[in-house]
Amino acid sequence: MSLSKISPTVKEEEIAIQNQIYNSIDNYQSIIFSAGAGAGKTHSLIESLKYIIKNYGDKLEYYNQKVMCITYTNVAKNEIKERLGQSELIEVSTIHDRLWALVKNYNNKLIDIHIEKLNDELSILEFNLNENQDEKIKKEFAVFRNLSDELKHSFKNLMISQKDLFYNNYNNNAKDFKEVFRDSLEQYPNILKNVKNFKKIVNTIIKIEKYLKCIENINKKNDGYRMIKYDSKYNSDILHRMIISHDTLLEYTLSLVEKYDLFKQIIIDSYPYILIDEYQDTNNRVIQIMKYIADYAEKIGHKLFVGYFGDVAQNIYNDGVGIKISQIHSGLIKIYKKHNRRSHKEVIDVINNIRNDDIVQESIYEDCSGGSVKFYFGKNDDKQKFIEKYKKKWRISLDNKLHCLVLTNRLLAEFSGFKDVYYCFYNTEYYQNNYEQINTELISNDLSKLGSIPKFFYNIIKFKVDLENPRSFITNLIDEEIYSKLTFSELRELIRILKTLEGNSLGEYVKSIFQKYKETKNKYYKQMISKLMNLEVNSYQGFFNYLMDELFYNLKDEEYVVANEKLQNLLNVDLYQYFLWYEFVNGGYDADVNFHTYHGTKGSEFDNVIIFMENDFGIRNKNKFSNFFGNYNNIDSLDTKMRQNFDNTKNLIYVSCSRAIKNLRILYLDDISDFSKGVEAIFGEFKEFKTSSV
Numbered sequence: 264m265s266l267s268k269i270s271p272t273v274k275e276e277e278i279a280i281q282n283q284i285y286n287s288i289d290n291y292q293s294i295i296f297s298a299g300a301g302a303g304k305t306h307s308l309i310e311s312l313k314y315i316i317k318n319y320g321d322k323l324e325y326y327n328q329k330v331m332c333i334t335y336t337n338v339a340k341n342e343i344k345e346r347l348g349q350s351e352l353i354e355v356s357t358i359h360d361r362l363w364a365l366v367k368n369y370n371n372k373l374i375d376i377h378i379e380k381l382n383d384e385l386s387i388l389e390f391n392l393n394e395n396q397d398e399k400i401k402k403e404f405a406v407f408r409n410l411s412d413e414l415k416h417s418f419k420n421l422m423i424s425q426k427d428l429f430y431n432n433y434n435n436n437a438k439d440f441k442e443v444f445r446d447s448l449e450q451y452p453n454i455l456k457n458v459k460n461f462k463k464i465v466n467t468i469i470k471i472e473k474y475l476k477c478i479e480n481i482n483k484k485n486d487g488y489r490m491i492k493y494d495s496k497y498n499s500d501i502l503h504r505m506i507i508s509h510d511t512l513l514e515y516t517l518s519l520v521e522k523y524d525l526f527k528q529i530i531i532d533s534y535p536y537i538l539i540d541e542y543q544d545t546n547n548r549v550i551q552i553m554k555y556i557a558d559y560a561e562k563i564g565h566k567l568f569v570g571y572f573g574d575v576a577q578n579i580y581n582d583g584v585g586i587k588i589s590q591i592h593s594g595l596i597k598i599y600k601k602h603n604r605r606s607h608k609e610v611i612d613v614i615n616n617i618r619n620d621d622i623v624q625e626s627i628y629e630d631c632s633g634g635s636v637k638f639y640f641g642k643n644d645d646k647q648k649f650i651e652k653y654k655k656k657w658r659i660s661l662d663n664k665l666h667c668l669v670l671t672n673r674l675l676a677e678f679s680g681f682k683d684v685y686y687c688f689y690n691t692e693y694y695q696n697n698y699e700q701i702n703t704e705l706i707s708n709d710l711s712k713l714g715s716i717p718k719f720f721y722n723i724i725k726f727k728v729d730l731e732n733p734r735s736f737i738t739n740l741i742d743e744e745i746y747s748k749l750t751f752s753e754l755r756e757l758i759r760i761l762k763t764l765e766g767n768s769l770g771e772y773v774k775s776i777f778q779k780y781k782e783t784k785n786k787y788y789k790q791m792i793s794k795l796m797n798l799e800v801n802s803y804q805g806f807f808n809y810l811m812d813e814l815f816y817n818l819k820d821e822e823y824v825v826a827n828e829k830l831q832n833l834l835n836v837d838l839y840q841y842f843l844w845y846e847f848v849n850g851g852y853d854a855d856v857n858f859h860t861y862h863g864t865k866g867s868e869f870d871n872v873i874i875f876m877e878n879d880f881g882i883r884n885k886n887k888f889s890n891f892f893g894n895y896n897n898i899d900s901l902d903t904k905m906r907q908n909f910d911n912t913k914n915l916i917y918v919s920c921s922r923a924i925k926n927l928r929i930l931y932l933d934d935i936s937d938f939s940k941g942v943e944a945i946f947g948e949f950k951e952f953k954t955s956s957v
Contacts (some may be wrong), residue, residue: 265607265633265925266626270416273602277303279372282596284311284570288536289318290426293557293569295542295588295595298576298822299624300614300921301605305339305578308332308540308572312353315536323352323535331534333358333549335541337710339866343540354427358549359509359711362516363493365530369519373491373524376518376806378481381474381502388471392464396686408465408859418451422465423472429465431807434827458823466812473503491515494797499715501797509711513548520555526558531567542571543578543585550584554592571595576618579914580703580712602627607634617917635926637691638942641929641952646674646875648954649930650856652672655813657926665856666869668919670877672706678858681844687833688717691814692826708850708863716813719797720769726795727772727838730761745790755785769841770834777803807834807867845866877932887912889933892941920949 270497284307287294296306316323332355334340343355356364366373391400410418422429425447432443437458448454449832452829455461463946480488492506500508503835507515519526532600537553539545553569559619560567571588578585589595603611603624608631642651651669659665669675676685688694693716694701704714713721729735737746737754740761750759760783766772780792781799796806807830815826839859859867861874878889891912894901901909920927928954942949 265630266628268629269628270629271606273625275654277600277602278599280598281307281310285314286763287570287596287598288568289822292596293533293567293592293594295592296598296600297574297622298572298600299574299603299618299622301611301917302574302624303536303602303604304574304600304602305343305346305540306573306604307345307600308538308570311538311570312343312347312350316352319536320352323519328533330536330538331361332356333361333537333539333545335544335621336866338538338708338710340410347633351799358545359493359495359512360535362512362549362552363495366512366516366519367406367491367493369526372491372517372523374489376482376515377491377502377505379477379508379518380514385471385474386468388474392471403460403463404467406451406456406460406562408455414451418448419455419468419472421447422468426469428543429469430808433462433710433803433805434811436824438546445889465583470503473657477503477505495711508799509659513552516547517552524559527556528563528565530556531560531563531565533564535569536570538570538572540572541577542588544573544580545577546582547584547587547591550588550591556738557592567623569595574622576620576622576730576914577865577918578906579865579911595669601625604628605924607919607925608634609634609919610631610925611784612636613927613946614653614917616912616919617920634923634927635700636923636927636928636946638931638946638949639952640933640935640949642931645930645952649928649952650873652954653873653926653928654835654856654869659855659871661853661855663870664796664854665871665873666864666867667858668857668861668864668872668874669858670710670875671879672701672860675706675858675860675863676844676873679843679847680845681840682901683836684840684844687829687836691833693814694946697953700862702862706847706860708848710848713848716810720740721845721848722795723769724838724841727764728842728845730764737845742794743790743829743854745787745794748835753787757785757791757854760785760788761791766838767946768835768837770831773806773834774803777801777806801913810834861915864922865918867922868924869922870924871926872920874919874927874929875932876929888916888931889935889938891916892935892945895938895941895944932943 279555284293284296289754296304296307298307312330312332315617323502328718330353332343332353332354334343334357337357340355340357347355348354354361364415392404394907395404407418408414418833425444428443432440435443440457444455470555477488490507492504492507494506495509500506500511505591520530537556539549539553542550552896557567557569569592571592575586575588584591599622601622601624603626606614608625608626611626613636615623623802639649650665655661657663657665667678669678672685672687673682676682685701689698689701694705699713703709705717710718710721714942715915726740731741741757743751746754760779764772766775766777776792776795785791793801810833811826811830811886814830815822836887851862876888878886887908890905890911895910896905898909919930931942935949940947
């Protein structure tokens with residue numbers, strides 16, 4: 264049996280590397296530990312945590328201190344907890360959960376930062392409304408700027424007073440929309456000439472009014488404005504309601520750390536050891552926070568160890584710090600690990616060729632041969648034949664699964680059964696203009712990466728799934744703040760009402776939710792729905808308007824009919840497809856052949872892997888992979904931008920190929936003749952796919 268005999272020599276080298284980490288811990292010397300795919304990075308991190316507890320646990324307990332371990336995802340958090348075992352001295356959490364736990368007790372300071380944020384946003388809005396000379400923005404606000412000061416003032420007051428009318432008719436066609444406001448707006452020349460620009464103007468005015476009102480309420484200490492709220496279920500700000508998103512949480516935490524020495528000292532004194540998993544995908548702001556803390560610890564003579572664990576070659580997200588970590592947090596001791604505990608030699612040789620840098624991996628096992636890597640090129644129609652051929656050859660079953668990595672979300676959605684969900688999202692203005700975002704904002708196993716609307720839909724589907732699952736805990740369905748107030752009879756009545764919700768499509772189900780909201784007098788139901796929707800609307804039309812504003816934000820008047828139809832299509836998708844999408848996001852696989860995107864396999868490993876490649880990677884990356892292979896032998900000639908694109912593609916291919924433990928096959932679905940030398944340099948011999956050639 265392969266991968267069973269560990270080489271004594273290599274094992275000693277591995278122990279020596281781990282001892283380097285221990286030595287740095289002992290001396291409070293912050294490190295960056297870099298290990299290639301399959302090198303046992305998580306093992307090294309866990310062993311480091313165990314070492315701290317074994318050697319310094321008594322001291323930590325005596326001084327009421329703990330170890331902070333920050334992970335990138337909840338999946339990683341749970342894996343570390345499971346492998347580490349129970350320890351009261353180690354707090355393992357995701358980045359956002361840990362930061363919120365740190366800052367939420369400093370609410371007064373957060374309020375001050377929030378007011379600054381509101382004022383900054385107000386400055387931008389006011390500048391765009393009145394002064395910005397950018398041609399596009401100037402054109403959008405021209406008719407408002409042409410009004411006299413008196414008319415501007417009266418128009419603002421009028422639209423604020425009629426904002427409900429404005430939103431209720433938001434998605435009318437241009438002709439009907441103008442008819443609603445024509446009489447009341449006669450005194451404002453040309454204000455309704457262009458409905459798109461009119462909406463832009465009014466939305467800006469209303470947002471300004473909300474932000475000003477929010478600041479006023481904060482200053483008066485009114486109810487609902489005394490505390491900043493963060494909820495990991497939501498990925499967007501509602502600043503005027505004191506709700507912040509993931510990114511804004513990072514921004515506020517960084518601001519606290521920059522401004523307040525006492526806050527830095529409290530963190531240092533509470534957590535003398537901070538370990539960060541998957542550093543390469545960590546946001547720049549988190550690294551900046553750690554640098555401020557480390558510098559202040561040195562300044563005041565307090566001992567602090569910060570350990571970054573990861574691999575720059577596995578940085579595949581645009582918001583990850585990647586190679587910039589050394590620029591932001593300088594002075595780190597660099598420790599490298601080259602041993603591979605995952606894959607057979609044949610796979611290791613290929614991934615070494617792909618990354619082609621300072622880390623050249625070797626297997627920790629003496630019996631590491633026996634794997635198989637082959638590269639084929641063929642046609643788009645060959646995909647299913649390729650899968651079927653290897654299902655038979657590798658004897659694929661539920662106990663010996665095949666994992667197929669596909670380049671595009673389109674393919675993944677088709678294979679996974681939710682293609683209409685994908686296509687309808689793709690057809691919105693937002694995702695057509697931000698095509699690459701769909702990789703992580705819709706097709707992702709990381710909830711923190713989901714876009715605001717996909718996460719919104721996810722929460723609705725989760726609500727329905729939990730409601731229909733007889734084994735769901737009540738607290739999964741009903742927020743504890745609401746649940747704690749209910750008597751048994753009130754709870755039973757609330758569940759009865761919830762069970763009456765129905766609909767075959769997402770839109771029908773949401774309509775049912777809001778119809779019940781309108782009809783019922785049950786205050787707990789209304790509180791539940793307000794919490795679920797997290798919107799300032801209590802009607803289906805308001806919900807629809809919100810989606811339109813988020814997904815179709817820059818429409819011309821004549822485009823509203825088409826946009827309306829596209830949004831209706833998104834809401835008309837059968838709920839079953841949304842359930843399949845929901846299961847995919849949750850990582851639930853129960854088939855013998857499973858499909859993933861390249862991004863979605865991070866941290867996973869599989870015995871049998873097929874990777875489908877093709878030139879196109881979306882409308883703005885027509886030659887992503889052909890450019891990579893074509894430039895593989897000429898890296899030094901690339902300019903800065905081309906090198907960034909090259910490295911991004913390299914990391915994506917590296918992560919994908921390094922998932923394989925034993926069997927790896929690549930089928931390139933385009934002609935490779937123009938870049939075959941690059942393919943050959945990495946994979947060796949390649950062949951055209953024929954059913955007899957596997």
